[in-house]
Amino acid sequence: MTRTAGIPTPVEPGRGGEPGLLAGWLTSTDHKRIGLLTLGTSLVMMLIAGGLAMVMRAQLAQPELEVLTNDRYNQFFTMHGSMMIYLVMTPFAIGAGLYLVPLQIGAPNVAAPRTTMTGYWLYLVGGLIILSGFFTTSGAADHGWYSYPPLASSRYTPGAGVSLWIIGVGLVALGLLLMAATVLWTALLKRAEGMTMLRMPVFSWSIVATNLMVIGAFPTLLVAVGILAFGRVNPDIFTDNVWNIGYQHLFWFFGHPVVYVMFFPFVGAVAEVLATFARRRFFGYKFFVGSQLLFAALSMSVWGHHMFTTNESSDYYYSLMSIALIIPAGIEYFDMLATVVGGRLRFTAPMLFALAFIPQFLIGGLTGIMTATPAIDYQITDSYFIVAHWHYTLAAGSLFGLFAAVYFWWPKASGRMLREGLGKVHFWLWVIGTNVTFLPMFWLGMEGMPRRIPSYLPEDGFGTGNLIATIGAGLLALGGLVFITNVVISFLRPRWAPPDPWGGHTCEWATSCPPPRHNFDARHPVPPVRSYAPLLDLREEKERQAKAGAG
Amino acid sequence: MPFRSVFDQIFTIWTAIAGGVFVLVTAVLLFAVVRNRATKREHLPFAASENHKVEFGYVVVLGLIVAGLVTGSFLAISRLHSGEGLAEEAMAGPSTRIDVTAFRWCWEFAYAEAPVTVTGTCTSDDSPVVVVPTDRPVEFALTSSDVVHSFWIPDWAAKMDAYPDDVNELRMVFPEEGMWRGLCSEFCGTHHVTMDFYVRAVSPAEYEQYLAAASVAA
Structure with a gap:
């Protein structure tokens, strides 16, 4: 102490004031805030992409309608697909992992939060760049979400839209890659004491498998859009067909795994919701985890089934690998069904969405076996049958998983309950709307309606099916509005959520709603972890003690 | 390539299989939804959270299903390429x-x-x-x-x-x-x-x- 005599007392440097609300969020190093930014941004993007779909459904309701010109329609379907895939489902899947994985594994934060935030910025800026195409004179990108050259070259699609699309998709892919990497790092190396790999919740495991695929597949997308970028400068490269076919291989090497990126986290969420509202331990945990890893591995070897009609991919090999996906998918279905069959069910809004996911996604999966069979695929590819197929996987499937997750974890993230009644109205509108919209598309495809057409003739005979589909889309829009109303009400007239409103199984339900800055604190410590359902363990322990005491 | 006849046949078989699986899964689900309401049941129907024998057995069944479907798909591909009946002779001709x-x-x-x-x-x-x-x-x-x-x-x-x-x-x-x-x-x-x-x-x-x-x- 005496040694410091004579030296001026150090003054605490000014803290520079608390950051404002916007700066506080946009410069946050809290995984919850970065996660919520990602999830919120993707939901806003979903609203826009859904709006585009509604306009297209209006145009297709009857033959020869002209709500939009051909070119404008082409922009709408391109942007609808691009947004739903690059800006909605994929970022939501990765963002949900970012928000939930640290909470589920008892970590105070994500590893490398600044890198993670950089990932969000890249996603946001990339998304805005893609959308900014609408404000250029030639309009937004209008060449389809998989952007095949030579159509994507500056020779055949000049104008800024496609260039902006390429830059935007590149930034988004890079951002999501960073985010997936830090979340994977967190899951692998930042788990709480007692949280072994085989005690991680099912949802966290689904994120591990998802992020492994992201790391395996997204770099290829960066290479693919690099080729496209070069083709904007020098379109002559595509006169050599190897670049066209090569692009397709690179693209689908990314394109098939990304389908499962948009599926695993939602099936993981559905598994958590089913177990919670069946009031039982999830059945077949180890098989479920193993099947996700097998699924992820197989996903890297099935891309050629998108290319059977190119005559440049092996019919036999890709049919074999694609049909083999039945094994991991079958295990997952078995475990989900066994959980429901062995449970005591409570039918809350998240549970309803999770239950509907099972048969609805199944339709997408079973028609997927048809696309994996070249003799069938030659006919149905690029027809409305395919449109129906992947809307059953992504809309009737993943989107229902997404809303199961939103209704389930909303109280955790916001501290507020959503209204159950409105949630159920949303659910029924969507169950009916989804099937009324997408089921007729199977028949339209069989009758020969190709995808990506802005109009059709009265004599084509597509009128009735399309009219039904458009009515269904109206129900979906209505359901969307009910959900927005529910969200607004939860903010205006909050009903505060207790830490564990549902009787959850996993660590995030041990902490407050919303969780404190570092997820767990003295009042809400990480619970002891002895299995993949630590809170259920505690409840069962209490019941046993009560019984012993009574006896 | 006799696309239409091959397509019709395999599409019909695949649709029948898919329909069967869909009905089975949905029936199990609906049965559980009706029978297992928390208001009706006091205890879990079964408490086991894993059964490796059953699951391994089920994986074998899945493997057999995959083998069957892959065989069907391969046969259809080879028929596409070699033709059949009248078309088979014709395919070889000029x-x-x-x-x-x-x-x-x-x-x-x-x-x-x-x-x-x-x-x-x-x-x-x-x-x-x-x-x-x-x-x-x-x-x-x-x-x-x-x-x-x-x-x-x-x-x-x-x-x-x-x-x-x-x-x-x-x-x-x-x-x-x-x-x-x-x-x-x-x-x-x-x-x-x-x-x-x-x-x-x-x-x-x-x-x-x-x-x-x-x-x-x-």
């Missing part, structure tokens, strides 16, 4: 070759056997009609002069992509006379939607007459 060039936004059909070329603008009443003989293999040699297109005849379940700097061969037999619409099924820009053509199959004799007349006209 074919009528037609060079098809897709372009934005219509088609050009050039016969190899005669100096005959059919094309159009694919606007309202100007879709090209390609005349082909029945009972004899027809080989469409597909290429593109600009972007990727896809040659699709929905009624015959036949589809193949057309690329620039590349030729994809689509070999098929038309077993009956008739006229069918064909279209482009790979998105190619503004007028993709109107890229229609028609295939008219006529008897070999009539086909020869057609070619002779068209050659003279040319």
Whole structure:
């Protein structure tokens, strides 16, 4: 102490004031805030992409309608697909992992939060760049979400839209890659004491498998859009067909795994919701985890089934690998069904969405076996049958998983309950709307309606099916509005959520709603972890003690 | 490639299997939803959270299902490539070759056997009609002069992509006379939607007459 005599007392440097609300969020190093930014941004993007779909459904309701010109329609379907895939489902899947994985594994934060935030910025800026195409004179990108050259070259699609699309998709892919990497790092190396790999919740495991695929597949997308970028400068490269076919291989090497990126986290969420509202331990945990890893591995070897009609991919090999996906998918279905069959069910809004996911996604999966069979695929590819197929996987499937997750974890993230009644109205509108919209598309495809057409003739005979589909889309829009109303009400007239409103199984339900800055604190410590359902363990322990005491 | 008959058969079988699986899964689910309401049940129907014997057994069943489906898919592929019945002999025989060039936004059909070329603008009443003989293999040699297109005849379940700097061969037999619409099924820009053509199959004799007349006209 005496040694410091004579030296001026150090003054605490000014803290520079608390950051404002916007700066506080946009410069946050809290995984919850970065996660919520990602999830919120993707939901806003979903609203826009859904709006585009509604306009297209209006145009297709009857033959020869002209709500939009051909070119404008082409922009709408391109942007609808691009947004739903690059800006909605994929970022939501990765963002949900970012928000939930640290909470589920008892970590105070994500590893490398600044890198993670950089990932969000890249996603946001990339998304805005893609959308900014609408404000250029030639309009937004209008060449389809998989952007095949030579159509994507500056020779055949000049104008800024496609260039902006390429830059935007590149930034988004890079951002999501960073985010997936830090979340994977967190899951692998930042788990709480007692949280072994085989005690991680099912949802966290689904994120591990998802992020492994992201790391395996997204770099290829960066290479693919690099080729496209070069083709904007020098379109002559595509006169050599190897670049066209090569692009397709690179693209689908990314394109098939990304389908499962948009599926695993939602099936993981559905598994958590089913177990919670069946009031039982999830059945077949180890098989479920193993099947996700097998699924992820197989996903890297099935891309050629998108290319059977190119005559440049092996019919036999890709049919074999694609049909083999039945094994991991079958295990997952078995475990989900066994959980429901062995449970005591409570039918809350998240549970309803999770239950509907099972048969609805199944339709997408079973028609997927048809696309994996070249003799069938030659006919149905690029027809409305395919449109129906992947809307059953992504809309009737993943989107229902997404809303199961939103209704389930909303109280955790916001501290507020959503209204159950409105949630159920949303659910029924969507169950009916989804099937009324997408089921007729199977028949339209069989009758020969190709995808990506802005109009059709009265004599084509597509009128009735399309009219039904458009009515269904109206129900979906209505359901969307009910959900927005529910969200607004939860903010205006909050009903505060207790830490564990549902009787959850996993660590995030041990902490407050919303969780404190570092997820767990003295009042809400990480619970002891002895299995993949630590809170259920505690409840069962209490019941046993009560019984012993009574006896 | 006898697309239609192979497609019809395997699509019917696959749909039946898919329908069966869907009914089974949905029935189990509905049964559980009705029977397992928390208000009705005091205890869990069963508490076990794993059963490795059952699950391993189930994986074996899944493996057998995969083996069955893959076999079916492979048989269908080989039938596509080798043909069957009348078509099988015909597939091996000499074919009528037609060079098809897709372009934005219509088609050009050039016969190899005669100096005959059919094309159009694919606007309202100007879709090209390609005349082909029945009972004899027809080989469409597909290429593109600009972007990727896809040659699709929905009624015959036949589809193949057309690329620039590349030729994809689509070999098929038309077993009956008739006229069918064909279209482009790979998105190619503004007028993709109107890229229609028609295939008219006529008897070999009539086909020869057609070619002779068209050659003279040319």
